[in-house]
Amino acid sequence: MKRVLTTLVLGSLLFATSAQAQTTASQTARINVPSILFISFTGDVDFGAAADADFTAGFKDVTGFTLTHRGNILHDVTVVADQAVFNKDGVAGVKPASDLQYDMDAAGLIAMPVVPVLLDDGAARGQHTKSFDFRVLLSLLNDDPGLYELPFTFTVSPD
């Protein structure tokens, strides 16, 4: 009886082993990869208070800003002033947006445009970093005392 049971158990094990050997588990890995874009600008573009020396120089600078953009598709990057003139004490003044200048990647100062200007045309897939410095032009004759503000916009859009 014991031999019979042992034979049956061994037979069952062999059958089970054989059955397992013939079993396959098919899996399909899936991931949905959407078109994606990222943007980040580091730093508050705050010139603080202009001093007499700045007026003598005719400008004041702030430096050390970074724009990072990345994506898995070709994309464009533009910059534009949101308005043609600085606000002075909260209302539109007369100081032109072009009195703000930017220098991207130490390529030279460019007046802030009032229509979008390409900073990167068809940027390749991957991550891109650009350095920015800013200069505001100052004039004793034209700049009345007050708080001047000029919003501007970086745009990333898919090609």
Place this chain on the structure above:
Amino acid sequence: MATRCQPHTLRPSRPALLALAGSGLLFGAPPAVQGQYSVDPVIVQFSSSDSVRATATRIKNDGSQPLDVRLYVNDFEQDELGTHSFLPAGEGTRSCESVLRVTPDAITVPAGESRYVNISFEPWKGADTCWSMVFAATLARVPTGLRVRQRIGVKVYGLALVGEPTGEITIAEIARGEDGPKLVFEFENPGTWPVRPMGSVEIRDYQGRVVRSIDVRPFSVLPGQGRRVSVPVGLGLVAGDYLAVPVLDFGADYLAGAQVTFSVP
């Protein structure tokens, strides 16, 4: 350049530091981040339908502060060089403004989290494709100074009821510049649907061997319009005569191609 916002580059004296801090310049503090975020997907297509359709677009805040995002519709155009121009909603040549909705129009995304916005299309059976752009723009939080806005555009297309991907390379020529020969080709889309051609430029010698293959990444071509694409082809080639063969897949059941000879002296 006079001042620098990175703390390790300037070491003003204590009285100077206090004065500057009082005026709003924050030396010694880490650079503020105006917002760092991503949006996906950034290309959305709606086909013709009798019913309202919608898709969710995700905004992911990668920053350490809550991010206020405003959502709004603009129109856009894209010239043959691929440069975009942005117009108020409804002023584009083929605006989707009348059938495109974005909800909500403002959202706060907690730090490190994602939120979804709904881009929906009213019933649409246009004879022509329409296109617009939904912007996800950050709101400025800086109380003084130059407020920097950031925005990411989502292209939205409403496909014409009848259409199919169409296109061809109409011009292909070699332009010589300071950095060597470039293949310049024009891809025209005479159809009613937008297309996104992609492919490669094969460089072959006169024995027919492919000596190099240069990727052409997907680029958009609006209906009835064209794009001019420039691809450097001479880098690293030994002197000799070659063929530049652009081959583009734009979603049709055929490919667009051309062939141009050029020499490397």
